[in-house]
Amino acid sequence: xxxxxxxxxxxxxxxxxxxxxxxxxxxxxxxxxxxxxxxxxxxxxxxxxxxxxxxxxxxxxxxxxxxxxxxxxxxxxxxxxxxxxxxxxxxxxxxxxxxxxxxxxxxxxxxxxxxxxxxxxxxxxxxxxxxxxxxxxxxxxxxxxxxxxxxxxxxxxxxxxxxxxxxxxxxxxxxxxxxxxxxxxxxxxxxxxxxxxxxxxxxxxxxxxxxxxxxxxxxxxxxxxxxxxxxxxxxxxxxxxxxxxxxxxxxxxxxxxxxxxxxxxxxxxxxxxxxxxxxxxxxxxxxxxxxxxxxxxxxxxxxxxxxxxxxxxxxxxxxxxxxxxxxxxxxxxxxxxx
Numbered sequence: 001x002x003x004x005x006x007x008x009x010x011x012x013x014x015x016x017x018x019x020x021x022x023x024x025x026x027x028x029x030x031x032x033x034x035x036x037x038x039x040x041x042x043x044x045x046x047x048x049x050x051x052x053x054x055x056x057x058x059x060x061x062x063x064x065x066x067x068x069x070x071x072x073x074x075x076x077x078x079x080x081x082x083x084x085x086x087x088x089x090x091x092x093x094x095x096x097x098x099x100x101x102x103x104x105x106x107x108x109x110x111x112x113x114x115x116x117x118x119x120x121x122x123x124x125x126x127x128x129x130x131x132x133x134x135x136x137x138x139x140x141x142x143x144x145x146x147x148x149x150x151x152x153x154x155x156x157x158x159x160x161x162x163x164x165x166x167x168x169x170x171x172x173x174x175x176x177x178x179x180x181x182x183x184x185x186x187x188x189x190x191x192x193x194x195x196x197x198x199x200x201x202x203x204x205x206x207x208x209x210x211x212x213x214x215x216x217x218x219x220x221x222x223x224x225x226x227x228x229x230x231x232x233x234x235x236x237x238x239x240x241x242x243x244x245x246x247x248x249x250x251x252x253x254x255x256x257x258x259x260x261x262x263x264x265x266x267x268x269x270x271x272x273x274x275x276x277x278x279x280x281x282x283x284x285x286x287x288x289x290x291x292x293x294x295x296x297x298x299x300x301x302x303x304x305x306x307x308x309x310x311x312x313x314x315x316x317x318x319x320x321x322x323x324x325x326x327x328x329x330x331x332x333x334x335x336x337x338x
Contacts, residue, residue, distance in 0.1 A: 003027065003037050005066070014069065015054035016116065018234035019309045023063040028071045029091070032151070032179040035144040038068075044146035049338065050177050052118035053093065055236055056125065057336045060309035068177065070120050075100050079187070085139060087182040090120025094127070102216045107189030108137045110216040111198075114223045116230065116237050120178040123154075124168040125334075126161045130219055131194040135161035139184035143176040151179070163271070164241050164334060191215060197222050226297045234303030235294070239316060240274045240331045253327065274323075274331055275299040281322040291315040313337065 009026040012018055029035065038044060047065030051057070070090040075097060077086040084106050088097045098113045111132035117125075123141055127134045140155045154176075160167045168176060191210055193199050201218045202210055210218075228235050242263075245253075250270040254260055257280070261273035278284065278298040285295040290307035293315075294300035301312055301319075320331045 003034050003041075005043075009067070011051075011054070011059060011063070011067065014051060014067075015057055015059055016230035016234065016236055017054075017058060017303050017307075017309070017312065018230075019059045019303070019307075019312075021059040021062050021309065023065070023067040025066040026069065027066065028069045030071050030073075032072060032142075032144065035146075035177060035179070036149060039144075039146065039149040048146075049174075050120075052090070052121045053116060055116035055230065056121060056334070057338060058236065058309050058312055059338050060313050061338075063338060070118060070177070070179075072179065077104070077106070082187045084185045084187060085182055086185065087180055088119040089180050090118060090178050092119040093117075094119055094122060098216060101185065102213050105212070106185045107191070107212040108132075108185035109183070110212040111192055111219055113216040114220040119181050123159055123161075123166055123178065123181060126159075126164055126166050128164070129223075130198060131192050133161070133163075135159075137183045137185055139182045141178050141181045143178045145176055147175055152176075163244060163265075227300055228294055228302055234305075234307075235300050236335045238274075238299040238334055239301045240278070240299055240319075241334045242271050242274045243277075243329050243331060244269050244271045245329065246270075257327075272329070277323050277327055277329065277331070278319055281319070281326055283319050283322065288315045288318070293319075309338075 006026045009023055010020065011023055012020045043066055048068055049063065049065065051067050051069045072089040072091040074089045075086065075092060077084055086101065086106065094117045095114050097119050098109050101109050111130040112127060115127050115129055122134050123138055135156065138156050140153050142151060142153055144151050198218055201222060207214050227237060244265055247268055247270055250262060261276040263271045265271050275298045283293045284298040286293050289311060290304045291311050292302050292304050294302055301316060303312065316333060324330050
């Protein structure tokens with residue numbers, strides 16, 4: 001283990017869009033003990049950014065600061081009564097963690113299979129898919145405070161989770177570096193097939209009583225069918241959040257667009273499918289210079305090979321403008337823009 005900081009490092013292989021940018025300084029964290037040393041050296045008193053797998057970031061220019069890449073690994077668990085507590089280091093690939101749970105027969109995260117990213121990023125984004133959100137299984141996380149130089153523990157209630165959001169994206173944005181996450185799963189887990197696409201694929205496979213492995217495999221299959229592989233086509237998965245709007249506003253929209261796809265959040269709010277809105281504006285499969293909207297999922301913006309981060313940002317702005325003109329709804333980007 002070393003705390004050697006490298007200079008002028010290409011980040012092309014560290015972001016799934018495959019954008020060629022350089023950072024001023026770079027360090028790979030393989031053990032959390034490196035962080036207090038960086039604090040004592042005052043490395044956090046100037047500009048820095050914490051990077052996991054680079055699957056939720058768009059670099060629009062060279063980064064004139066320190067990139068702190070979380071590369072620490074390890075997963076452990078113990079059972080207490082009816083619950084399983086699983087702790088994973090921040091640098092673990094999220095999908096590897098999901099399959100660790102599946103292979104041990106621990107249910108609760110199988111609907112989140114194949115979501116790109118690392119364990120450390122999961123609570124920041126409150127990742128979710130197919131009827132399950134991170135907040136449903138999150139117990140706590142250990143994080144380093146870059147302002148006071150100490151480790152602290154955040155429990156579920158401390159994180160103020162909402163849709164694709166947490167205290168780490170708002171009040172404490174850029175302050176804490178998550179080093180490990182503990183999840184709380186139930187030994188007697190109930191399978192969640194609330195999303196129609198899962199049931200449809202299970203029926204195709206002749207599966208009437210699915211296991212957690214069946215669900216993980218089906219969810220992975222659906223994601224592969226819909227989303228391009230970042231190793232071959234640069235992308236960051238879903239680029240936009242699904243907008244949540246007041247029910248009264250939705251009722252008026254539905255009168256004009258009866259086929260609009262929506263999900264009820266509560267009696268006063270409805271969540272719209274951003275992909276449907278974008279597709280309705282004619283963007284699905286559209287090519288915009290070196291940028292393209294994925295042919296199978298309008299939520300995904302792809303790099304055709306030579307796009308810059310600015311190119312992708314400009315295309316996303318055009319999409320947002322078109323959706324706003326047509327529906328009066330301003331989409332919000334899900335990826336971090338740097």
